[in-house]
Amino acid sequence: MPVTEKQVLDALAAVRDPDKGQDIVSLGMVSGVVVRDGNVGFAIEVEPERGPRLEPLRKAAEAAIEALPDVVSVTAVLTAETGARAGASVRPAATQSAAPQSVAPPHNALTPGVRAIIAVASGKGGVGKSTVAANLALAMHANGLSVGVLDADIYGPSMPRMLGMSGRPSSADGKILQPMQNYGVKCMSVGFLVPEDTAMIWRGPMVMSALQQMLRDVDWGELDVLIVDMPPGTGDAQLTMAQQVSLAGAVIVSTPQDIALLDARRGLTMFNKVNVPVLGIIENMSYFLCPHCGERSDIFSHGGAQREAQKLGTEFLGEVPLDLAIRETSDDGRPITMSMPGSPYARTFRDIAARVWDKVSGEGSARRAPPRIVIE
Ligand code: ADP
Numbered sequence: 001m002p003v004t005e006k007q008v009l010d011a012l013a014a015v016r017d018p019d020k021g022q023d024i025v026s027l028g029m030v031s032g033v034v035v036r037d038g039n040v041g042f043a044i045e046v047e048p049e050r051g052p053r054l055e056p057l058r059k060a061a062e063a064a065i066e067a068l069p070d071v072v073s074v075t076a077v078l079t080a081e082t083g084a085r086a087g088a089s090v091r092p093a094a095t096q097s098a099a100p101q102s103v104a105p106p107h108n109a110l111t112p113g114v115r116a117i118i119a120v121a122s123g124k125g126g127v128g129k130s131t132v133a134a135n136l137a138l139a140m141h142a143n144g145l146s147v148g149v150l151d152a153d154i155y156g157p158s159m160p161r162m163l164g165m166s167g168r169p170s171s172a173d174g175k176i177l178q179p180m181q182n183y184g185v186k187c188m189s190v191g192f193l194v195p196e197d198t199a200m201i202w203r204g205p206m207v208m209s210a211l212q213q214m215l216r217d218v219d220w221g222e223l224d225v226l227i228v229d230m231p232p233g234t235g236d237a238q239l240t241m242a243q244q245v246s247l248a249g250a251v252i253v254s255t256p257q258d259i260a261l262l263d264a265r266r267g268l269t270m271f272n273k274v275n276v277p278v279l280g281i282i283e284n285m286s287y288f289l290c291p292h293c294g295e296r297s298d299i300f301s302h303g304g305a306q307r308e309a310q311k312l313g314t315e316f317l318g319e320v321p322l323d324l325a326i327r328e329t330s331d332d333g334r335p336i337t338m339s340m341p342g343s344p345y346a347r348t349f350r351d352i353a354a355r356v357w358d359k360v361s362g363e364g365s366a367r368r369a370p371p372r373i374v375i376e
Contacts, residue, residue, distance in 0.1 A: 003070050005035045008042065011064045018057060019050065031079075032358070036144035037184075038072035040065050041354060043079045051078055073341070075143050077354050110215040113222040114148070116248035116360045118279070119241075123267045125156070125232035128284040129253045131330045132320065133229040134162040136251070138337040139346070139353035141184045145224040148179060150214055151189030152241060153231045160191040164333025168192055169218075177218045183338045188218045211241055225357065234270040242274045248360040249279040251317065256283060256304045268312055279359050280315035281305050282352060285322040296321075318352045320345065 013025040024030055024044060033042040044061060046054050058076050065074040111117070120133035130153060141147045151159035160166060163185065169177040169192050179186040190210060220226065228245065231238060242250070252267045271278050283305035288297045309316040320326065326345060329336040337346045 001070065002038050003035060003040065003065075003068050005033050007068055008033055008035055008040055008065060011068055012042075012061055015057070015061050015064050018054075024057070024061065032361070034144040036146070038070050039075075039142055039144040040071055040073070041075045041077075041143045043077050043358065045079050054078055073142055073350075075350055075354050077351075077358065079358065110212060110245075111220050111223075111226065114220055114226045115224050117150075117226045117228060117245055118356065118360060119228045119230050119245075119247050119250040119271075119276070120253060121230040121238070121250050121267050121271070122232050122253045123234060123265070127232075127253055127255045128320070129153075129232060130158045130162060130229050131326065131335070132251075132253045132282055132284055133227055134159065134330060134335045135337040135346075135349040136353055136356070137163075137185050137227045138183060138335055139349035140225055140227070140357060142337065142341065142346075142350055143353050143357065145357060146222065147184075148186040148188075148220050148223045148226040150211075150226055150228045151187065151191060152211055152214070153229050154190050154210060155231050157189045157191030159187055159189045159229060161333055162330050162335060163187055165192070175217060179218050179220060186220065186223070188214045190214075211245065215245065225360070234266045239270055239274065242271060242276050247276045249277045249356075251279050251356060252281045252314075253284050254281060254305060255285045265308070265312065268314065278314045279356055280317035281309045282317045283319040286319035288322045291324060315355075317355060318348055320348060 009025055009030065012030050013023045015024050016022065017024055017027055017029065020027060029045050031043050031045055034040070044058060055078070058078050062074045062076045065071055065076075120129055120136065122129040133149065137147050137149045149159055149163065151157045160180070163182050165180045165182045165187060167180065169180055169188065171177045177188065179188045180192060181187070228247075230241065250271045268278050286305070290297070305319070306316040323345065325340070325343070326336050329339050336343060337349045340346055
């Protein structure tokens with residue numbers, strides 16, 4: 001029998017706050033519990049000044065859940081708040097004024113069953129945007145969310161290959177398409193509808209109607225999150241897309257060189273222009289980890305994204321190294337997050353996914369300053 005939310009809360013009720021002596025459930029510190037198919041995620045809210053010291057508490061909470069039968073994975077995050085907590089409510093009330101980084105997902109008329117649409121974008125092609133989008137989607141699924149991927153990279157749709165999907169989507173009535181599905185994630189891509197090697201010239205209006213069709217004419221059902229793999233660049237097509245789709249937020253993927261060339265900054269400016277919150281920057285191919293000796297080389301003066309994010313007032317969500325295993329697994333249709341879930345990279349993607357979800361879902365994030373996440 002799959003683990004239930006009640007079992008999770010009962011188990012957490014045995015975990016004590018080391019400073020206060022009481023258990024973390026009665027203290028109202030547990031929020032955002034997500035339980036799906038044995039994957040459990042939750043946040044432990046702590047005062048900001050205690051955050052750095054409470055890693056052992058986070059670990060103890062994870063261990064308490066791991067000990068339950070039929071638990072596949074556990075992700076606990078420490079979040080810090082500044083204001084007074086009004087009980088252990090999981091959702092912020094709409095009337096409470098949101099802190100700058102909390103994002104209320106906008107209602108999307110084209111996809112009413114989807115809670116939040118998140119764009120994954122990059123200033124230019126080849127930075128690993130699709131690789132990150134695929135891994136982020138699988139990481140969100142591993143964290144217990146229901147996830148869809150919309151491959152809007154109409155110039156080079158790569159999601160069918162990366163998510164190991166082939167064939168054509170079916171339609172019972174000739175109007176609404178069923179999304180394809182693999183590894184528990186739904187997906188729709190132009191790549192399912194036209195052969196991968198067909199050169200296509202897309203004009204602005206065609207881009208929009210293709211995107212609208214993939215949103216409106218696909219049976220996405222109820223989803224927590226729809227990840228949109230955007231076309232690379234910051235031209236008109238991207239701008240129109242960002243304007244038309246009610247995005248809850250955007251994640252910018254960049255390489256260290258890309259940061260240096262300011263391409264990532266253009267991406268940020270584009271989303272700012274259309275009032276889409278930028279959730280943060282992920283630095284991909286950040287450093288090179290030698291597969292033979294394990295030595296790390298910062299070949300592209302790594303760390304630029306972190307500095308740039310700070311300068312631009314957005315969050316640095318994490319760094320993913322240049323690693324053959326990441327390339328091989330995504331190019332083989334078995335992204336590392338699902339094929340090597342115990343690897344440090346899979347954990348990185350799950351941590352980033354948890355942070356991104358925390359920001360867009362508003363679960364426990366409103367009425368706070370930017371919540372802190374403590375990543376091992
Ligand atoms: P984009 O969507 O930005 O054009 P892709 O995700 O298609 O980029 O990635 C381009 C190539 O780089 C792919 O072959 C992919 O497997 C590889 N790649 C992406 N990220 C990494 C990484 N962190 N380490 C190694 N190879 C990577």
